[in-house]
Structures are given as C-alpha cells and as structure tokens.
Amino acid sequence: MPKRSPQKEKPLPPKDRRSSAKAGSRSAARVSRSASGASRFGKRPARPVLTARAADKQRCYEAAVQEPDPELDFLCAAYRHHHGRAARPRLIREDFAGSAWNSVEWVKRSPLNRAVAVDLDRRTLLETSRRHTEPLSPEQRSRLRLVHDNVLSESLISNRAEDKPDAIMALNFSYWILHTRADLVRYFESCRRALAKGGLLIMDFVGGSEVFVPQQERRRCKGFTYIWDQASYNPIDGRCVNHIHFEFKDGSRLDRAYTYPWRIWTIPELRDCLADAGFAETQVWAEREDTKGKGTGTYRPITKHNPDPTFLCYLVSRG
Numbered sequence: 001m002p003k004r005s006p007q008k009e010k011p012l013p014p015k016d017r018r019s020s021a022k023a024g025s026r027s028a029a030r031v032s033r034s035a036s037g038a039s040r041f042g043k044r045p046a047r048p049v050l051t052a053r054a055a056d057k058q059r060c061y062e063a064a065v066q067e068p069d070p071e072l073d074f075l076c077a078a079y080r081h082h083h084g085r086a087a088r089p090r091l092i093r094e095d096f097a098g099s100a101w102n103s104v105e106w107v108k109r110s111p112l113n114r115a116v117a118v119d120l121d122r123r124t125l126l127e128t129s130r131r132h133t134e135p136l137s138p139e140q141r142s143r144l145r146l147v148h149d150n151v152l153s154e155s156l157i158s159n160r161a162e163d164k165p166d167a168i169m170a171l172n173f174s175y176w177i178l179h180t181r182a183d184l185v186r187y188f189e190s191c192r193r194a195l196a197k198g199g200l201l202i203m204d205f206v207g208g209s210e211v212f213v214p215q216q217e218r219r220r221c222k223g224f225t226y227i228w229d230q231a232s233y234n235p236i237d238g239r240c241v242n243h244i245h246f247e248f249k250d251g252s253r254l255d256r257a258y259t260y261p262w263r264i265w266t267i268p269e270l271r272d273c274l275a276d277a278g279f280a281e282t283q284v285w286a287e288r289e290d291t292k293g294k295g296t297g298t299y300r301p302i303t304k305h306n307p308d309p310t311f312l313c314y315l316v317s318r319g
C-alpha cells in the first residue's frame with residue numbers, strides 16, 4: 001500500500017529513486033568508519049536482527065512505502081506548472097496524514113511554509129508522529145497543526161484567506177477508503193471549498209489490470225521484507241481488501257500489520273467526480289522515463305498511456 005506498495009517493485013518512482021539516491025551515502029559512511037579505525041578488526045559490530053517482537057510497525061510502514069521529498073518536489077513542480085515559475089505553495093494540508101511525516105518535512109523546508117495534517121487515528125497522528133515532530137524547533141513546530149478529524153469534516157473549511165491551503169495532498173491512495181460516489185464527491189467538494197483560489201488537490205493513483213487480481217508481492221527493505229497482499233476483490237461492488245505484512249530475518253512476521261478495505265476507482269470515474277465537485281480541471285501526471293524505460297523522477301501531464309498491468313500517476317485538480 002499504500003504507497004507505492006502496489007507500486008512496489010514496479011517502475012515506481014519514489015521507492016526506486018530512494019534506493020539509488022541513498023546507496024552512495026551509505027557506502028561513503030562505511031568507508032569513513034573504517035578509515036577512522038572504528039572497526040579495527042575489519043568487521044563492524046553485528047547489528048541486532050530485527051524481529052516481529054521488537055519491530056515498530058509504523059517505522060516499517062514508513063520505511064517501505066513513504067518518501068516525503070519526492071512527493072513534496074512533485075507538489076512544488078505541479079504548483080509552478082499552474083501558477084508560474086516563481087510561484088511557491090506555502091500552506092499545505094495533508095489529508096489521511098498518518099504520522100504527518102510529509103507535513104513535518106514541509107515545515108522544515110522553509111520558514112515560510114505551514115502545514116495542516118489531518119487524520120482520524122488519534123494515536124498515529126498525535127503520538128506516533130512524535131518521532132518526526134519532536135526534533136522540530138519551537139518555531140518550526142508553530143507552523144505545523146495536527147488536526148484529529150475526519151477529512152469530510154466541515155470544520156476543515158476556513159473562510160479566512162490566510163488559512164486556505166494552496167494545496168491539499170491525499171497520498172498512498174488513502175481516498176480509496178471512500179467507497180461510494182456520494183462520499184467521494186462530498187470529499188472532493190469539501191477540498192475545493194477549503195482550497196485557496198487556484199489551489200491544487202493532489203492525489204496519487206494506481207491502476208492497471210493487476211490492481212484487480214488477488215496476489216501478493218514481496219519487497220526487501222532494510223531489516224525486513226514488506227509484503228503487499230491484495231487479498232480479495234469483488235467486481236460487483238468494486239471493493240477490495242488489501243493487507244500489509246512484514247516478515248523478518250528470523251522468520252517472525254507481523255501479519256496484517258495494516259488492512260485496507262478499499263473501493264478501487266478508475267481515472268475516468270475520479271475525473272467525473274472531481275468535475276461534479278466543481279474542479280475546473282484534472283490533469284494526470286506520469287513519470288518521465290529514460291531510453292531504457294527507467295523512471296527519471298520528473299513528471300509531466302499526459303492524456304494517453306499504454307494499458308500497462310500496473311500504472312502509477314498523480315491526479316492534479318485545480319480549484
């Protein structure tokens with residue numbers, strides 16, 4: 001899941017970029033450790049093997065499927081596309097925020113940035129998030145608001161221009177928790193009313209024939225294996241149940257660490273709902289590929305795509 005889970009292993013960007021981008025710094029760290037003589041017998045002390053009992057499932061989740069920097073870079077690129085090269089979003093709202101990691105990284109980027117993170121799960125939003133919020137300075141913390149509420153709540157819509165977000169992000173396909181067209185349009189409408197004039201609603205999307213097929217995919221992460229389990233799909237009502245499991249090197253597992261009862265939406269359905277909710281325009285942005293078909297980490301609006309078995313993109317709607 002969520003993120004890039006279905007993305008997993010696929011030509012999916014953030015995750016793939018992260019592994020290649022960080023590889024260099026990891027090996028640099030290794031070299032400097034041995035140069036300093038810290039491991040004088042040529043071996044570093046063995047790290048304790050992570051087990052299901054010791055693991056923090058939220059940390060595993062974040063390591064496996066979240067990566068704020070590319071998401072925030074995309075947000076800025078889409079905003080510039082709509083508002084001109086010099087334009088910068090300043091206030092963002094992160095819906096379905098979980099531990100508010102994207103929002104925390106946003107306020108760290110600039111003293112002009114502010115973020116509102118919204119989630120229904122009080123513990124994840126207010127307690128688990130401390131790992132991200134506690135290192136913030138008081139000044140940075142003053143620009144972050146954690147709101148324990150339903151994304152459908154009217155109280156998220158402010159009449160004060162300075163409290164209207166320039167962009168709302170709903171990531172890792174979280175809006176698929178809204179099962180009916182009525183709820184989806186209600187959510188989109190509430191986002192449009194909350195946004196500043198010309199503000200953007202940014203959602204990620206995964207589609208393609210494989211999304212509908214019960215199957216499991218495994219991906220190795222540092223210290224554990226992430227398993228995305230598409231357990232069931234009912235073509236009559238379009239609903240699926242997906243799980244995330246984590247498996248550790250000692251064979252122990254966190255089974256069903258997360259479960260997602262979702263409705264699988266398609267791009268045309270979403271665009272219709274967004275138009276009904278009053279969004280003037282919805283673009284589909286796909287990652288550019290190099291000549292070998294590898295993702296480049298940059299995106300562009302598209303109107304046509306091959307019917308790939310898995311297809312990841314962003315939907316960008318302008319209010």
Ligand SMILES: C[S@@+](CC[C@H](N)C(=O)[O-])C[C@H]1O[C@@H](n2cnc3c(N)ncnc32)[C@H](O)[C@@H]1O
Nearest residue numbers: 002096097098119120121149150151171172174
């Ligand atoms: C898949 S997680 C997404 C976490 C994180 N934003 C990410 O990108 O990975 C979905 C989150 O949505 C929250 N959630 C589900 N329904 C919600 C609702 N109606 N309003 C607010 N949050 C909701 C859950 O509590 C959960 O933290």
